[in-house]
Amino acid sequence: MIRHQIVKFLGAATAAAAVAVAGSAQAQQPLKIGFVYVSPIGDAGWTHQHDLGRKEMEKVLGAKVATKYVENVTEGADAERVIRELAASGHALVFTTSFGYMNPTVKVAKSFPKVSFEHATGYKRENNVGTYNARFYEGRYLTGIIAGKMTKSNIAGYVAAFPIPEVLQGINAFTRGMRSVNPKAEVKVIWVNSWYDPGREREAATTLISQGADIISQHTDSTAPVQAAQEKGVYAFGYHSDMSKYGPKAHLTASTHQWGAFYTRVAQEAIAGKHKPSNIWGGIKDGMVKLAPINPVVPKDVQEMVARAEADLRLGKLHAFAGPVKDQGGKERVAAGKSMPDDQLAVMDYYVEGVQGQLPKK
Amino acid sequence: MWLRLEARAAPSRAMRYLPPLVAAALTIVAGFAVSLALGRDPLAAFYAFFVQPVSSLNGVAELLLKASPLMLIATGLAIGYRANVWNIGAEGQLILGAIFGGGLALHLPGVDSRWLLAAMVLAGALGGMLWAAIPALLRSRFNTNEILVSLMLVYVASLLLSYLVQEPWRDPQGFNFPQSKMFADAALYPILLDSTRLNAGFLVALAVVACGWLFVAKSFLGYQMRVAGLAGAAARYAGFSARRSVWIGMLAGGAAAGIAGVGEVAGPIGQLTPSISPGYGFAAIIVAFVGRLNPVGIFFASLLMSLLYLGGEAAQMELRLPSAITGLFQGMLLFFLLGSDVLIHYRVRLLRRAAA
Numbered sequence: 001m002i003r004h005q006i007v008k009f010l011g012a013a014t015a016a017a018a019v020a021v022a023g024s025a026q027a028q029q030p031l032k033i034g035f036v037y038v039s040p041i042g043d044a045g046w047t048h049q050h051d052l053g054r055k056e057m058e059k060v061l062g063a064k065v066a067t068k069y070v071e072n073v074t075e076g077a078d079a080e081r082v083i084r085e086l087a088a089s090g091h092a093l094v095f096t097t098s099f100g101y102m103n104p105t106v107k108v109a110k111s112f113p114k115v116s117f118e119h120a121t122g123y124k125r126e127n128n129v130g131t132y133n134a135r136f137y138e139g140r141y142l143t144g145i146i147a148g149k150m151t152k153s154n155i156a157g158y159v160a161a162f163p164i165p166e167v168l169q170g171i172n173a174f175t176r177g178m179r180s181v182n183p184k185a186e187v188k189v190i191w192v193n194s195w196y197d198p199g200r201e202r203e204a205a206t207t208l209i210s211q212g213a214d215i216i217s218q219h220t221d222s223t224a225p226v227q228a229a230q231e232k233g234v235y236a237f238g239y240h241s242d243m244s245k246y247g248p249k250a251h252l253t254a255s256t257h258q259w260g261a262f263y264t265r266v267a268q269e270a271i272a273g274k275h276k277p278s279n280i281w282g283g284i285k286d287g288m289v290k291l292a293p294i295n296p297v298v299p300k301d302v303q304e305m306v307a308r309a310e311a312d313l314r315l316g317k318l319h320a321f322a323g324p325v326k327d328q329g330g331k332e333r334v335a336a337g338k339s340m341p342d343d344q345l346a347v348m349d350y351y352v353e354g355v356q357g358q359l360p361k362k
Numbered sequence: 363m364w365l366r367l368e369a370r371a372a373p374s375r376a377m378r379y380l381p382p383l384v385a386a387a388l389t390i391v392a393g394f395a396v397s398l399a400l401g402r403d404p405l406a407a408f409y410a411f412f413v414q415p416v417s418s419l420n421g422v423a424e425l426l427l428k429a430s431p432l433m434l435i436a437t438g439l440a441i442g443y444r445a446n447v448w449n450i451g452a453e454g455q456l457i458l459g460a461i462f463g464g465g466l467a468l469h470l471p472g473v474d475s476r477w478l479l480a481a482m483v484l485a486g487a488l489g490g491m492l493w494a495a496i497p498a499l500l501r502s503r504f505n506t507n508e509i510l511v512s513l514m515l516v517y518v519a520s521l522l523l524s525y526l527v528q529e530p531w532r533d534p535q536g537f538n539f540p541q542s543k544m545f546a547d548a549a550l551y552p553i554l555l556d557s558t559r560l561n562a563g564f565l566v567a568l569a570v571v572a573c574g575w576l577f578v579a580k581s582f583l584g585y586q587m588r589v590a591g592l593a594g595a596a597a598r599y600a601g602f603s604a605r606r607s608v609w610i611g612m613l614a615g616g617a618a619a620g621i622a623g624v625g626e627v628a629g630p631i632g633q634l635t636p637s638i639s640p641g642y643g644f645a646a647i648i649v650a651f652v653g654r655l656n657p658v659g660i661f662f663a664s665l666l667m668s669l670l671y672l673g674g675e676a677a678q679m680e681l682r683l684p685s686a687i688t689g690l691f692q693g694m695l696l697f698f699l700l701g702s703d704v705l706i707h708y709r710v711r712l713l714r715r716a717a718a
Contacts, residue, residue, distance in 0.1 A: 040685055070678050072685035074640040077630035080559065081424050082675055088420070089679075099539060100635060111557070123537055162528070164538045193524055349538055360528070 031093065031271050033057075034086030035069035036079065038098035039196060044241040045221045046195070047071065049257040050097045050120075056260025057267055065267050075100025080107060087112040093270045095263070096120065105129060116275050118266060121166065123346075130277025132262060134288035136166065137173035137345075138313050139255025140217075141320040142291055142306050143237045144177020146252055147215045148185050149302045150235055151178075157208025158189045159201050159218040159225045163360050165348040167219045172352040173320040174217055179354045181305070187355045188213060196221040202228045209234055215252075226251055242292035254292040261287050281342065284313045321345065326353045367708040377706045382652050382659065385698035386666065392694050402681050410680040411673035411691075423558030425668050427630065430567040431456070431622035431639070433664035435646035437574035438618025440655040442611025444578065445587035446594070449612050451497065451512030452619040453643025454519035455490035459620025461523055462489030464542065464627045464634045467549035468531055474548045482549060483566065483624050490620020491613045493519060498612035502605045508612065516643070524636045531634060542634035551629050563625035570618055575657035577614075587611065619643055640671075648696045667692065 035054055037047040054067055068091065073082050079101045086094050087108055095118045096105045102122035109117045109129045117129045125131055147156045156178060160167050171189060178185040188211060190204035201220050205228035208216060216236040218225040223246040229236035230247030238244065238254030262282065269275035282288035291310070294303055312318035321340035325333045328351040334340045351359055390408070397407035415421050435452045442449050449455075463486035470478060497511035528540040535543075551561035578584040590597040590607045598604065626638050649667050653660030674688030 068679050070675055070685070073675075074637060075635065076638055076640060077427075077626055078640055078671075078675075080630060081672075084420075085675070085679070100637070103544070103632070162540055164540070193521070193528075347537060 030066040032091040034091035034094040037071040053259030057263040080104035083108045132280040135283030137169040138283045139289040140170045140173040141177035144174040148178035148182035155212045156215040157213030159204045168348045175354045198222040198224040253294045366711045381702040388698040410676045415672035423560035429664040429668035431642040434567045434622040436649035436660045438615040441614040445591040445607040447611030449615040454516035455493045455616040455619035456623040457519040458489040458493040459486035459623030460627045463624035467545045486620040486624030487617040490616040494612040494616025
């Protein structure tokens with residue numbers, strides 16, 4: 001910031017000297033960056049991955065940045081105070097890492113026009129509020145391929161949080177990946193109406209297993225579903241983080257979130273005074289979604305199949321929602337030869353073919 | 363047994379109001395020890411926890427904003443607690459208040475009158491009372507345990523709110539996210555101090571605390587309920603109705619919690635979302651006891667409790683202390699308070715091995 005202003009106001013002739021001055025000023029004054037986390041950092045899960053990203057950024061940029069974070073900030077009246085506090089105490093860049101921080105972030109951003117805010121998973125943007133998210137569904141498609149090959153009962157169980165587009169994209173991509181290699185496969189879903197509730201998540205996983213599912217996937221935050229799968233002797237996929245230590249036998253792989261490169265890039269842009277908040281939605285190609293190491297029980301040929309699909313996703317040759325996409329009722333949502341555009345993905349509110357049960361009514 | 367507790371014949375009068383201060387002092391001392399154990403400078407921790415949050419006007423405004431629901435709920439609960447009516451479910455009553463008040467705001471979007479807010483506060487009180495009436499009815503009719511019933515209804519209330527914001531009251535422009543529309547300006551408390559979030563809900567809370575004080579300190583009914591709590595048999599002998607105590611105790615807590623719920627959604631939040639309270643209904647139980655079940659004491663206790671929340675955030679930002687530190691401090695405060703209460707009412711006798 002300082003460098004930017006100085007360079008802007010001094011003439012070209014003194015620019016070299018100015019850069020030297022700015023360089024030393026910058027060495028003394030790192031860019032202050034704030035993070036707001038919705039849960040304790042812990043050792044796995046949504047917030048853990050954001051904190052790994054923060055640490056990666058610190059490692060890459062070293063003394064150029066100074067970060068602060070506040071964990072376990074509830075989505076409600078408290079969030080606005082914490083965000084405001086960070087903005088008021090000289091943080092030039094603030095990452096708010098949960099959907100429920102959307103309105104508080106936008107409110108605070110209006111009173112701090114010079115601070116840049118980046119809000120994860122939301123949809124409201126301003127001049128100084130950007131949004132970022134990852135195409136989690138791409139990782140889901142890949143785990144679906146493994147599920148389709150590893151299941152014996154042809155039923156996978158899915159522990160899900162809330163019926164919002166992001167979660168439905170995941171369920172549907174998983175189902176499509178699974179059925180791409182196993183057309184008989186079906187997916188059963190249980191909604192736990194919470195992002196983090198180990199008790200209910202475990203119960204949901206156990207119920208799904210008793211209904212015949214021999215593979216458990218989850219879109220929730222705790223390690224309980226993986227642990228339940230381990231105890232019942234079935235397979236599972238972790239989510240957010242590599243959860244293999246919670247169920248070494250059950251855990252086939254995990255679709256993990258990688259924010260480090262994104263945080264580093266945004267911070268570098270901000271240091272250079274060139275950051276423009278925008279709408280970022282990165283996937284496997286951008287390194288924001290990555291599979292954890294695959295369990296050796298998965299046969300070589302299946303691992304190779306997954307690697308090929310991953311390469312195709314990266315190259316854009318494969319799309320998790322390449323037509324024809326039919327919803328549960330048989331209605332065609334994407335015609336053959338086309339892929340679903342982002343604006344349709346962003347409002348997904350149905351199950352695709354192969355998911356059992358009814359979506360909770362609107 | 364090496365130690366034995368013996369009841370004192372008459373607890374010292376001077377000690378009646380001392381325990382909260384002793385507890386606060388001990389909490390600070392223990393806090394020093396904790397920050398030393400975590401390798402932090404205890405003075406810096408003390409500063410971050412207790413001074414920094416209130417070192418600006420905005421900080422003071424935040425302190426009062428956060429203390430408002432706590433003092434409101436604790437005042438309502440204290441009325442019941444004094445009569446041994448144990449309403450543990452204020453969190454659920456708060457949610458019902460938010461649903462009733464917020465529901466009104468969502469269903470009257472075009473109304474542009476200050477009366478809308480007044481109606482929302484009344485609706486919120488009604489919602490909280492309705493939720494509290496369930497354990498009251500079950501206790502007075504069937505002698506069920508109001509602690510269990512009121513506590514379990516918290517989970518029912520939270521699921522009800524979750525259902526409402528996901529289905530009938532969901533914002534159609536909200537990409538299916540579980541949240542309602544934002545409230546119109548007429549449905550929001552006006553801001554008291556420019557460029558802060560302190561709103562007129564604080565005045566409502568003060569008014570309720572004042573009414574609570576009048577009730578417990580000056581009214582005959584308040585006196586009857588206190589007698590019922592101190593000596594149930596004497597109250598029955600004097601013809602005071604135990605059933606009425608239960609009803610008034612539960613409804614007072616419910617109404618206050620309901621108003622607090624409206625204060626959150628019509629204040630800093632401005633819409634209905636699945637989670638609207640970080641546990642004010644439970645924290646208020648600590649506030650009620652630290653405040654000696656007296657509305658004046660509750661006012662100060664709510665400020666202290668609010669400071670612990672804000673201080674916990676500052677300690678995280680400044681010293682990288684974990685977020686659990688807030689809960690730790692709140693827990694220590696209550697523990698030291700109950701501990702000093704025990705020592706005031708009982709004396710500890712050391713027993714010789716032979717005697718044991």
